[in-house]
Amino acid sequence: MTDIPSDTRTAAPSTGKEGAAPRARSVALLADPAAERRRARRSRRYRWDMKWSPYALIAPFFLFFIAFGLFPLLYTGWASLHRVELGTPTDMEWVGLRNFSRLLEDDFFWNALRNTFTIGLISTVPQLLMALGLAHLLHYRLRGSMFFRVAILTPYATSVAAATLVFVLMFSRTDHGMINWALGLVGVDAVDWQNGDWTAQFAVSSIVIWRWTGYNALIYLAAMQAIPNDLYESAALDGASRWQQFLHVTIPSLRPTILFTCVVSTIGATQLFGEPLLFSQGASPTGGSDHQFQTLGLYLYEQGWFNQHLGRSSAIAWTMFLILVLIGLLNWAISRWIRRSA
Amino acid sequence: MASLKTRGASLKTSGARLKKRGAGRQLHGGKLAYAVLILFTIGSLFPLVWTAIAASRNNTRLAETPPPFWFGGNLFKNLEIAWTDANMGTALLNTLVVAGTITVGTVLFSTLAGFAFAKLRFRFRGLLLLLVIGTMMVPPQLSVVPLFMMVAEFGWTDQLQSVILPTLVSAFGVFFMRQYLIEALPTEVIEAARVDGASSLRLIWHVVFPAARPAMAVLGMLTFVMAWNDFFWPIIALTQGGEPTVQVALAGLGRGQIPDQSVIMAGALLGTLPLLIAFVLFGKQIVGGIMQGAVKG
Numbered sequence: 001m002t003d004i005p006s007d008t009r010t011a012a013p014s015t016g017k018e019g020a021a022p023r024a025r026s027v028a029l030l031a032d033p034a035a036e037r038r039r040a041r042r043s044r045r046y047r048w049d050m051k052w053s054p055y056a057l058i059a060p061f062f063l064f065f066i067a068f069g070l071f072p073l074l075y076t077g078w079a080s081l082h083r084v085e086l087g088t089p090t091d092m093e094w095v096g097l098r099n100f101s102r103l104l105e106d107d108f109f110w111n112a113l114r115n116t117f118t119i120g121l122i123s124t125v126p127q128l129l130m131a132l133g134l135a136h137l138l139h140y141r142l143r144g145s146m147f148f149r150v151a152i153l154t155p156y157a158t159s160v161a162a163a164t165l166v167f168v169l170m171f172s173r174t175d176h177g178m179i180n181w182a183l184g185l186v187g188v189d190a191v192d193w194q195n196g197d198w199t200a201q202f203a204v205s206s207i208v209i210w211r212w213t214g215y216n217a218l219i220y221l222a223a224m225q226a227i228p229n230d231l232y233e234s235a236a237l238d239g240a241s242r243w244q245q246f247l248h249v250t251i252p253s254l255r256p257t258i259l260f261t262c263v264v265s266t267i268g269a270t271q272l273f274g275e276p277l278l279f280s281q282g283a284s285p286t287g288g289s290d291h292q293f294q295t296l297g298l299y300l301y302e303q304g305w306f307n308q309h310l311g312r313s314s315a316i317a318w319t320m321f322l323i324l325v326l327i328g329l330l331n332w333a334i335s336r337w338i339r340r341s342a
Numbered sequence: 343m344a345s346l347k348t349r350g351a352s353l354k355t356s357g358a359r360l361k362k363r364g365a366g367r368q369l370h371g372g373k374l375a376y377a378v379l380i381l382f383t384i385g386s387l388f389p390l391v392w393t394a395i396a397a398s399r400n401n402t403r404l405a406e407t408p409p410p411f412w413f414g415g416n417l418f419k420n421l422e423i424a425w426t427d428a429n430m431g432t433a434l435l436n437t438l439v440v441a442g443t444i445t446v447g448t449v450l451f452s453t454l455a456g457f458a459f460a461k462l463r464f465r466f467r468g469l470l471l472l473l474v475i476g477t478m479m480v481p482p483q484l485s486v487v488p489l490f491m492m493v494a495e496f497g498w499t500d501q502l503q504s505v506i507l508p509t510l511v512s513a514f515g516v517f518f519m520r521q522y523l524i525e526a527l528p529t530e531v532i533e534a535a536r537v538d539g540a541s542s543l544r545l546i547w548h549v550v551f552p553a554a555r556p557a558m559a560v561l562g563m564l565t566f567v568m569a570w571n572d573f574f575w576p577i578i579a580l581t582q583g584g585e586p587t588v589q590v591a592l593a594g595l596g597r598g599q600i601p602d603q604s605v606i607m608a609g610a611l612l613g614t615l616p617l618l619i620a621f622v623l624f625g626k627q628i629v630g631g632i633m634q635g636a637v638k639g
Contacts, residue, residue: 134379
């Protein structure tokens, strides 16, 4: 804090009356013509500054935002109506809606859509439920509470790539893999994680769950700490047990936060890419030998950068966009319903 | 859960203890709470510790049963192979440049634009803000084809600006700073500075930046972690043999470029270590930042 904030603090009360001090100063200076010219110049500059500085402040952001955010987003729609080859991306041939109609006829598209949905479900639901439970425990007065918070957040610092490489090794097919070995201890036969339909989807989901549970728990914890204490006090006076307080005070107060995490996790699940890519043998974009865990993100990558059809890839991107818009509308409807019932 | 219930029961019976303990947050955790939390802590940390264990062994040992649970003697040898053969040395340096530039750009531009949206009046303010919020959650897949065309057109393939420029600003960042500054920066302070004849430049330097500093730190940390771990666009724009980021180099390892599993784990360890060290040093601030961000956002 340097001179101006301290100045302004003393000047603040007088602002309601247009600032008495500066005006008094200007009256004293009126006699000097040079000072008068300086003052006029300064006030001209001031008006110019007031008018244009907001635009100058948002300009850097919008420059990059339009060039690398908005323009590509819209251009994807344009590209989806063309035949575009990977080798010659600037050569575009108009094909109308053919990319979309081919998409709807492609079994692998429906397969990817289904996989994205099921993996999204088995990664998001347990993740958020566990996060809620964890947040509840962290909300107690604990010894070493900061240690627990940092510890459960560390997976968030681990990149998708690093985490997946480790999980691939742990989910290794033969009985030397960590997880198959542990299952063997309790008498379960080794599982071929990568090649089974459900096992592979479960393994991919476990990476997502591992990385994001702690993060969501902290978000819930922050929201729990904002719940006023007297809500609990009156519930306790009414004879509510801890569990009943959790159900009838904590959960209803958390509803907006829960909705928020649901939306963010759903969006994350829709674009799932790195985990299934690196989980398949040799990082192939097919999502397993039988496409058993190919997500929409992987399918887009395969169409564009392996089958070299960037136009079709754009069509997939816009289909994903449509799905996200649907999710957004659903979210809006639910939050309206919550507000009305509250 | 049993202990929680008895706790609840004791709350209801004795009024004096109820006063003292008050609501949920003052209640001490029972043994069960500690047990579950320790379980989750182990679950969170084990894969990371095991990465280091696997990186210190060799490929033959990793193919034996049971898997190793303690460190071997090959750590530095494997790290060295990963550093040179998997290009992890270049990758770490590149990632530092990329994530550093993106963090500075995002924090600076978000603060400026966030301040304008929070406190200044100008035409189309509402419309522009709506545009920012509307695109906040658009995934990168939606713009990747045109970006690829642009990079090909400009001849930026395998150059770092191809991953820096598209991520240099963030709509989330602008929204985040706006939300923070609406409350943290009283309008009277700005008016008072204006009355004193402060230009916008002075205002930003002496009033806005000091007020925004806590939120800038939070946004900086979140952005750095995100930029460090960015995967989808970098593996399209960069190649592993050229100028990879850490994630691109790790994807190369996933493709089976080096068949030795212990070296792959050494690479994963190298790519994660910088952020893990930051977590050990600044864990408290990062946790605080995420929780603060959750309330604001």
